[in-house]
Amino acid sequence: xxxxxxxxxxxxxxxxxxxxxxxxxxxxxxxxxxxxxxxxxxxxxxxxxxxxxxxxxxxxxxxxxxxxxxxxxxxxxxxxxxxxxxxxxxxxxxxxxxxxxxxxxxxxxxxxxxxxxxxxxxxxxxxxxxxxxxxxxxxxxxxxxxxxxxxxxxxxxxxxxxxxxxxxxxxxxxxxxxxxxxxxxxxxxxxxxxxxxxxxxxxxxxxxxxxxxxxxxxxxxxxxxxxxxxxxxx
Numbered sequence: 001x002x003x004x005x006x007x008x009x010x011x012x013x014x015x016x017x018x019x020x021x022x023x024x025x026x027x028x029x030x031x032x033x034x035x036x037x038x039x040x041x042x043x044x045x046x047x048x049x050x051x052x053x054x055x056x057x058x059x060x061x062x063x064x065x066x067x068x069x070x071x072x073x074x075x076x077x078x079x080x081x082x083x084x085x086x087x088x089x090x091x092x093x094x095x096x097x098x099x100x101x102x103x104x105x106x107x108x109x110x111x112x113x114x115x116x117x118x119x120x121x122x123x124x125x126x127x128x129x130x131x132x133x134x135x136x137x138x139x140x141x142x143x144x145x146x147x148x149x150x151x152x153x154x155x156x157x158x159x160x161x162x163x164x165x166x167x168x169x170x171x172x173x174x175x176x177x178x179x180x181x182x183x184x185x186x187x188x189x190x191x192x193x194x195x196x197x198x199x200x201x202x203x204x205x206x207x208x209x210x211x212x213x214x215x216x217x218x219x220x221x222x223x224x225x226x227x228x229x230x231x232x233x234x
Contacts, residue, residue: 026183027161033154033187040143041194047136048201055133055208059215062089066219069093088129092220095125100227111231118227122220130213137205144199151191158184 023034065087099121103114162181 022183022186030154030158030183030187033150034190037147037151037190037194040147044143044194044198047140051205058088061087065089089219092122092125092216093223096122096223114231115228119224126213126216126220130209134209137202140198140202144195144202147191147195151188154187155184
């Protein structure tokens with residue numbers, strides 16, 4: 001026993017933190033918390049990258065479509081099946097034009113009711129597009145709010161384990177307590193590593209979705225104005 005203590009005393013002290021070593025030496029519960037938080041962090045970054053690419057592509061496609069839409073006389077010719085599938089602005093225009101055709105199919109035309117129906121279907125389509133775009137952002141909000149508490153759970157468990165080691169070894173020396181506390185605090189650090197990017201990305205992407213929805217709404221309002229003029233001539 002004395003030889004073991006002397007040998008441990010002669011070991012060189014670590015000069016820096018080793019995350020791998022902290023993970024390997026941690027309690028199984030703390031390890032499970034760390035693995036869960038690491039997986040959540042990886043998924044958060046996947047959402048960040050994919051959402052950035054997606055909203056950038058949709059914004060570009062919608063702007064190009066809207067510019068072409070207002071330049072063309074045969075606007076219904078732009079509403080091909082492929083175009084509706086790829087461009088949200090095309091689906092909004094298709095919803096409005098479909099309702100306009102239905103409302104003007106029979107005479108006499110109830111202009112006020114037709115305007116209300118056209119506005120309603122386009123607003124509904126815009127809301128659907130925004131919901132589809134923002135659907136995966138809920139995971140960012142969940143990680144941002146829950147991950148610190150999950151990491152804190154790992155910390156509390158690790159500290160409890162350290163106190164257990166104090167009682168088992170009947171020693172309150174720093175050499176007994178420090179490893180367990182370091183492993184426990186590492187769980188909190190991973191929780192913050194997962195939560196901070198998630199919160200920042202959620203706030204930023206939430207604003208991007210709002211701006212994208214507002215752009216679609218402006219396009220729908222302009223189309224609604226044009227269709228209202230057509231109804232006046234019907």
